[in-house]
Amino acid sequence: MTTHIPDDDPTQPRPAPLSLAAWKHFVNVAKPYWLGNEKGKAWSLLLLLIVLMLVDTKLAVMLNNQTGELTSALAGKDADRFWASVRACLFILAFAVPTYAFYYYMRDVFANQWRRWLTGRFLDGYLQDRKYYALGASNEIDNPDQRISEDINTFTGRSINFLLIFLGSIMQLVAFSTVLWSISHLLVAVLVAYAVTGNIVALYFFGSPLIQLNFWQLRREADFRFSLMRLRENAESIAFYRGEAQERTHIDHTFSKVIRNFARLIRKQRALNLFQRTFSQLTVVLPYVLLAGGVLSGELEVGAATRAAGAFTAVLGAVGVIVDNFESLSRFVAGIGRLQALSNLVLPEAQSADVADKHPRIAMRPGTHFALEAVTLHPPQSDRVLIKELNLVLKPGDALLITGASGCGKSSLLRAIAGLWHTGSGTIQHPPLEDVFFLPQQPYLQQSTLRSQLIYPSVHADLGDEQLLDILEQVHLPHLAERVGGLDAVHDWSKVLSVGEQQRLAFGRVLVHAPRIVILDEATSALDSANEAALYTRLRASGATLVSIAHREAVLRHHTHVLRLVGDGTWEVVDASGFEFDKPAADAAPAPVRPAVVATFVG
Numbered sequence: 001m002t003t004h005i006p007d008d009d010p011t012q013p014r015p016a017p018l019s020l021a022a023w024k025h026f027v028n029v030a031k032p033y034w035l036g037n038e039k040g041k042a043w044s045l046l047l048l049l050i051v052l053m054l055v056d057t058k059l060a061v062m063l064n065n066q067t068g069e070l071t072s073a074l075a076g077k078d079a080d081r082f083w084a085s086v087r088a089c090l091f092i093l094a095f096a097v098p099t100y101a102f103y104y105y106m107r108d109v110f111a112n113q114w115r116r117w118l119t120g121r122f123l124d125g126y127l128q129d130r131k132y133y134a135l136g137a138s139n140e141i142d143n144p145d146q147r148i149s150e151d152i153n154t155f156t157g158r159s160i161n162f163l164l165i166f167l168g169s170i171m172q173l174v175a176f177s178t179v180l181w182s183i184s185h186l187l188v189a190v191l192v193a194y195a196v197t198g199n200i201v202a203l204y205f206f207g208s209p210l211i212q213l214n215f216w217q218l219r220r221e222a223d224f225r226f227s228l229m230r231l232r233e234n235a236e237s238i239a240f241y242r243g244e245a246q247e248r249t250h251i252d253h254t255f256s257k258v259i260r261n262f263a264r265l266i267r268k269q270r271a272l273n274l275f276q277r278t279f280s281q282l283t284v285v286l287p288y289v290l291l292a293g294g295v296l297s298g299e300l301e302v303g304a305a306t307r308a309a310g311a312f313t314a315v316l317g318a319v320g321v322i323v324d325n326f327e328s329l330s331r332f333v334a335g336i337g338r339l340q341a342l343s344n345l346v347l348p349e350a351q352s353a354d355v356a357d358k359h360p361r362i363a364m365r366p367g368t369h370f371a372l373e374a375v376t377l378h379p380p381q382s383d384r385v386l387i388k389e390l391n392l393v394l395k396p397g398d399a400l401l402i403t404g405a406s407g408c409g410k411s412s413l414l415r416a417i418a419g420l421w422h423t424g425s426g427t428i429q430h431p432p433l434e435d436v437f438f439l440p441q442q443p444y445l446q447q448s449t450l451r452s453q454l455i456y457p458s459v460h461a462d463l464g465d466e467q468l469l470d471i472l473e474q475v476h477l478p479h480l481a482e483r484v485g486g487l488d489a490v491h492d493w494s495k496v497l498s499v500g501e502q503q504r505l506a507f508g509r510v511l512v513h514a515p516r517i518v519i520l521d522e523a524t525s526a527l528d529s530a531n532e533a534a535l536y537t538r539l540r541a542s543g544a545t546l547v548s549i550a551h552r553e554a555v556l557r558h559h560t561h562v563l564r565l566v567g568d569g570t571w572e573v574v575d576a577s578g579f580e581f582d583k584p585a586a587d588a589a590p591a592p593v594r595p596a597v598v599a600t601f602v603g
Contacts, residue, residue: 022333025340029118030159038117045110049164052103057171059096063089107160114156122148125346133420138380140345143222147342151218151335158332198279206272206330213265215334220258227254361422367429369545370394370417370517375426376569377409377416382423386412388569389426396516399546399558401576404565410549413565414438414521417547437515439523443506445493450484453493454508461512471511474538475504476531499526507535510544520548529554553581 034042066089073082126132126148135144231238231247238247362375371394377387386409394400402410415421417428418438430436445453454468455461463471465487472480481487484496497505503526510518518539524532529552536558539546548559556562562579564572 022336025336026159029155029336029339029343032121033114033117036117038113041113042110045106045113046163049103049106049110050167052099052106053164053168053171056096056099056103057168057175059092059099060172061175063092063096066092107164108157111157111160114160115153118156119148119152122152122342122346125343128346130420131346135345141341142219143226144342144346146218146222146225147338151338151342154332154335155339158328158335162329162332201275202272206268206275209268210265210272210330211333213261213268214331215337216261217258217265218331218334218338220254220261224251224254224258227251360425362416362424363427364419364422365427365429367431369396369429369431370547371429372417373427373429375416375424375428377412377421377424379412380421380423385569387424387565387571390563390571392563392573394517394545394547396545397543399540399560399576400548401556401559401562401579402547402549402565403551403562403581405567408565408567410565411521414519414547414549417519431517435516437510437513437518439503439506439510439518439520441522441525442499443502445497445502445505447490447492449488449490450481450493451487453505454487455512456509458513463512468512471508474511475508475535477501477504477508480505500528500531503527504531504535507538510539511542514542515544517545517547520546520550522549522551524550524552524555533558551581556581 033039066085069085070082070089073079073085126135126144132144135141141147227250231251238244362377370392372390372392375387375390376385377390378384379386390413392400402413404410412421416424417430418436419428419430419433444456446456451468454471455463461468468487469481472478480501481489484491493505494502503523506523524535527535532552533554536555540558546559548555556576556579559576562574562576564574564579566572
């Protein structure tokens with residue numbers, strides 16, 4: 001059976017049902033922990049939990065037997081037998097209670113250890129080679145942040161829980177089946193038929209629908225949460241626009257999907273609850289009905305019926321574990337599919353086809369300076385040509401200004417130079433990444449210390465406080481540290497500092513790291529002309545090679561050459577001294593038919 005979900009995207013992957021495919025997904029995600037560098041700790045903790053389960057099961061059997069003794073003693077009015085059984089029960093409980101508590105404590109410790117390891121593994125893959133950027137720029141997967149923060153936690157916790165439930169069920173089945181077989185063979189036969197029927201009904205009528213509904217519920221909840229995050233992160237822009245009505249419309253739209261899917265989910269869950277309740281409650285009566293004849297005829301003691309009822313319930317719980325845990329099992333399988341999809345994209349051994357493999361790629365080649373050889377650039381997942389067969393050689397100390405109409409590919413070219421975009425053809429020669437520093441229009445600021453903002457992206461720096469304060473003066477923020485409470489003050493800097501101050505602070509990062517190449521994407525857009533000129537002069541004096549995107553004519557004098565993107569893939573390179581911003585571009589034929597131009601700048 002399947003459940004139709006009208007607003008699902010048919011192009012998105014579907015969760016695996018309770019099948020061999022779901023099991024393979026589970027093994028792919030779980031196996032590295034059990035065979036990796038922490039396998040010794042993992043297997044030791046599992047062995048300890050199995051021992052605790054064995055002890056707990058043995059104590060449960062002993063307690064069930066003593067319950068029968070209590071009942072028989074009361075029915076026979078045998079005081080000595082009754083009090084002996086009471087003492088035995090208390091003795092068993094003295095061991096059973098701490099064993100039970102310690103078992104659940106160790107189970108949670110185990111799940112926490114596994115979550116720490118698995119989260120670290122996914123974070124390594126997510127941050128490696130800037131995969132977080134590639135996933136954010138594509139539509140391959142939704143909400144990778146939620147999959148790492150929530151789905152991994154659910155996966156490890158429920159994996160341990162279900163593993164121990166199934167192992168405990170096997171122990172319980174063996175231990176209590178012996179008790180049940182010794183009392184009534186008929187009960188065992190009825191039990192097997194009853195449990196098999198219940199599991200078949202649960203899998204057939206509730207399997208695929210619940211898994212699919214839980215899969216989409218996880219996704220709808222993540223989308224709703226993301227819409228609220230965007231509202232918080234862009235609060236100021238929305239407030240200036242007074243865009244509350246449209247934001248509310250968008251949020252309502254995502255929330256309505258949550259509610260509609262959950263309504264379908266709880267309807268299906270209602271039917272499952274009715275079945276589970278009926279399935280479990282019949283066991284209260286069934287063993288007594290089957291044994292009533294023997295007890296009433298005097299062949300069995302009353303306590304035997306009590307023991308049989310307890311054993312019947314325990315064995316049924318063991319063989320009916322899928323029925324009893326089906327709702328949480330369906331959510332678990334849905335989460336496995338989401339983690340498997342993420343692992344296919346971010347983990348090193350992922351074998352899934354990458355989108356970039358389906359299109360020509362711009363080759364990246366290490367070198368001592370930047371050089372672009374016949375570079376043709378497309379946006380990711382698009383055939384639109386932004387730049388066609390661009391040839392440039394950027395020597396140390398050169399300064400290139402990139403300009404052109406909005407949307408012609410200026411920032412896209414910077415992304416390609418930085419190695420973020422690869423779709424296209426040609427070759428980009430690049431120096432070591434540690435020699436390159438990028439300044440975006442909107443600087444990224446952590447909610448950390450002022451010192452951390454200055455030395456970002458480094459974690460530590462060899463510069464002392466006096467040197468950092470001197471750098472703040474050089475970028476025209478002489479009193480910033482004093483104003484905010486010192487270099488170790490912690491604030492939400494995006495709210496404390498104006499955009500102009502943020503841009504000057506970002507220039508401070510350049511002075512801290514002293515890179516050989518600085519790439520600026522309208523990095524002075526919020527600065528007045530005096531500050532802009534002073535900072536560019538400081539950069540040029542350092543000897544760094546500059547690549548800038550800017551639209552102000554005043555910036556032109558700080559550059560040696562201009563790359564003008566005309567549109568439709570065409571471009572031209574001119575000397576900065578003769579370039580005029582408002583002058584129409586030189587008549588340039590499309591790049592394929594024009595003579596190959598290699599702009600070699602000599603600083």
